[in-house]
Amino acid sequence: MEVDKGKGEAEETRKVAEADRDTVTLKSSDGKLFEVSKEAAARLSTVLAGMIAGGSIDDNGTDLKQIGSEALENVVDYCNKHANSIPSAALISSSISFNTAPFKEPEEWERKFVDRLSHDALFDLVEAANFLGMERLLDVTCHKISEMMKGKSPDQIREVFNIKNDYTKEELEEIRQELAWAFYDD
Amino acid sequence: MDPTPRRAPGSVQVQPTVPPPPPLPVELVEEVLLRFPPDDPARLVHAALVCRRWRGLICGPSFRRRFREFHRAPPMLGFFVNNHGDTSFFIRTSATCPRLGIDSTVVDARHGRVLLLSKPLSVLRRHPLETPFVVWDPITDRRRDLPWLPVVPGSFRPYSWNAAVLCAASLGGACDHLDCHSGPFIVVLVANSNNGMISYVYSSEAGAWSEPTSALNSYCDLKLVPTALVGSGCCFFLKHLELLQVAASQVVDKHKLLSCRLLGYALMD
Incomplete structure (x- = not known):
């Protein structure tokens, strides 16, 4: 469904644009255009739903200046895959039942979707999902990142996430002793 | 997944020597x-x-x-086992749960707090209520030794008793218990004695036990088993209703709650 349109084609899109068309066109920070089903966009993104409801969708391509083309392509790809493969029951990710965990483990296709992403692409996609208010995509991408930390020591996590250690050796040792139970399997 | 260095703006080719990715916001x-x-x-x-x-x-x-x-639903990391009044012990059900060592008998546990006798029942030569209670936060390992009950020593030896520890906002139903473990708490003690049912309430904010309240017309033999918080009331189980040992939700459905207003909370009957 995603289309990287040239300018002429975008002009064509503008001509045929009607309020009742069933897709919306999104423009990445680097000017590339992507088309996505209006229904999927409204269902999966609170921000896009608000823009559609408020009539602030630009038929020439709604500017999403915070999102690069690679991340936006992945967002659109996710929306399309979601629309194609998910039964309606699985969409209820924000259960209101008190004792039911609202977080639903990623489905097989969602795992595959994030597994193929590079480290950079995954991080960019998390930011895009957060910006667009895509709760489910945020769940899936954040879950993937949390899985990347599984079984890793603080040193290894720092390495993967490029974080500088600002603790002193003594502080680390003190915390390790205080919370020794968390390090039995070291 | 192998971390791939993030592209520098304007660069085309990614090389291993390119600066590492900026941290996640x-x-x-x-x-x-x-x-x-x-x-x-x-x-x-x-x-x-x-x-x-x-x-x-x-x-x-x-x-x-x-x-x-x-x-939403908090995970079960483990549970306390009462060993016929001897020192209780803790069984972990999650491999990474802290190992909790205790040296006394657990009376109740709720909202991140554990109510203990200061000595195990088995070594007490006196009535259990002649030893102070302790409220313990097992995660932070903070203990608060409660003061003695406001009774003349040796004069208060109820036939049966039970106690519950609760977040202080529980009885009004004003707390969702998501983050109250370090806040104020109360301990409700119910006992039956010659004078009928008596209750004392300890408030962590006041740092003291209340004066006793009593329900003179009630007489219930209390079972020393974990209590249940149902709605805004705290329920104590009674000995002559064996059924009350099953899940609290079933109990609530099948038995009317007898609210002992004088006691200030509900008793099951």
Whole structure:
């Protein structure tokens, strides 16, 4: 469904644009255009739903200046895959039942979707999902990142996430002793 | 997944020597940490040791509440076993749950707090209520020794008794218990004696036991088993209703709650 349109084609899109068309066109920070089903966009993104409801969708391509083309392509790809493969029951990710965990483990296709992403692409996609208010995509991408930390020591996590250690050796040792139970399997 | 260095702006070819990726923005780190499995608390400890900022997030005032809200039903990390009045022990049901050592008898546990006798029942030569209670937070290992009950020593030897520890806002139903473990609490003691049912309430804010209240017309033989918080009332189980030992939800459906107004909370009957 995603289309990287040239300018002429975008002009064509503008001509045929009607309020009742069933897709919306999104423009990445680097000017590339992507088309996505209006229904999927409204269902999966609170921000896009608000823009559609408020009539602030630009038929020439709604500017999403915070999102690069690679991340936006992945967002659109996710929306399309979601629309194609998910039964309606699985969409209820924000259960209101008190004792039911609202977080639903990623489905097989969602795992595959994030597994193929590079480290950079995954991080960019998390930011895009957060910006667009895509709760489910945020769940899936954040879950993937949390899985990347599984079984890793603080040193290894720092390495993967490029974080500088600002603790002193003594502080680390003190915390390790205080919370020794968390390090039995070291 | 192997980390791939993030592209520098304008560069075309990615080389291993390109500067490493910028860290994830802090608000997204929080989103990731929120999705840590709640039954593996050690992972949050490891993350807190990554850097001060992450520790600040995890230990901050809002994270615990958000974490609990996100995962709704809290995980079971383990349970206390009462060994016929001897020293209780703790069985872990999650491999990364802290090992908890206790040296006394557990009376009740709720909202992150454990109510203990200060000595195990088996070694007490006196009536159990002639030894003070202790409220213990097993995660922080903070203990608060409660004062003696306001009775003349040796004069209060009820036939049966039970006690519950609760977040202080429980009885009004005003707390969702997502983040109240370090807040004020109360301990409700119910006992039956020659004078009928008597209750005392300890308030952590007041640091003292209340004067006793009594329900003179009630007489119930209390069973020393864990109490149940049902709605805004705390329910104590009674000896002559064996059925009351099953799940509290079933009990509530099948038996009317006899509210002892004088006691200030509900008793099951």
